[in-house]
Amino acid sequence: MPGMLEKQPTPTNPYSWWLPRHHKSAGFARRLLRTFLTSQPDGERFLDTGELVLGELVTNAVLHAKTAKGRLIFIRFEVRPDALHIEVHDADSKQPSVPRPASEDDETGRGLWLVSQLAAGWGCCPRVGGIGKVMWALIDGGAQ
Numbered sequence: 001m002p003g004m005l006e007k008q009p010t011p012t013n014p015y016s017w018w019l020p021r022h023h024k025s026a027g028f029a030r031r032l033l034r035t036f037l038t039s040q041p042d043g044e045r046f047l048d049t050g051e052l053v054l055g056e057l058v059t060n061a062v063l064h065a066k067t068a069k070g071r072l073i074f075i076r077f078e079v080r081p082d083a084l085h086i087e088v089h090d091a092d093s094k095q096p097s098v099p100r101p102a103s104e105d106d107e108t109g110r111g112l113w114l115v116s117q118l119a120a121g122w123g124c125c126p127r128v129g130g131i132g133k134v135m136w137a138l139i140d141g142g143a144q
Contacts, residue, residue: 013040014078014085019058021065021073021090026058029075036077037084046084046139049118050077053137056111057088060135065092071132083120084139091132095124 015036019025030051037043037050054075061073071091078085096112115122119137127134 014076016074016076018072018074021062021071023062025062025073026055029058030055032075033077033086037079040079042141043079043084045141046079049139050084050086053115053118053122053139054086054088056115057086057135057137060096060111061088061090061092064094064096065090065132082141086137086139088135089127089130089132090135091130093126093132095133096135 013036015032017029017032019029033050033054034047037047054077058073058075065071065073074087074089076085076087076089115137118139120140122135122137124133124135126132
């Protein structure tokens with residue numbers, strides 16, 4: 001896939017990567033996070049929740065950042081003393097919808113609601129010095 005990694009990165013803290021707006025980007029982002037967290041002292045404690053939250057945020061950027069055709073998605077992770085900070089940047093400045101639980105019949109629409117339930121904190125803000133927005137989430141060390 002264009003823009004994807006041919007070999008494993010050497011993760012640093014913080015770690016960032018550019019991804020295409022592609023349906024495979026969420027899975028690739030989760031693999032990057034797994035590689036990053038396994039290289040960090042005690043990073044595995046954030047793995048399950050971090051992968052789920054990151055996957056939802058990247059999927060939303062791929063599916064809903066419609067005004068950003070051809071633009072890339074930027075992801076950033078940082079392990080802090082008691083939390084994992086995740087950012088997903090896209091070029092669409094439209095704020096996300098308010099999270100709500102989906103009904104049993106809905107096939108989509110659970111992403112932000114899941115993020116709101118799993119993250120210790122989350123939000124959206126304009127990108128500083130650029131177009132678009134940043135969706136962020138904070139995963140605490142006890143969130144497993």
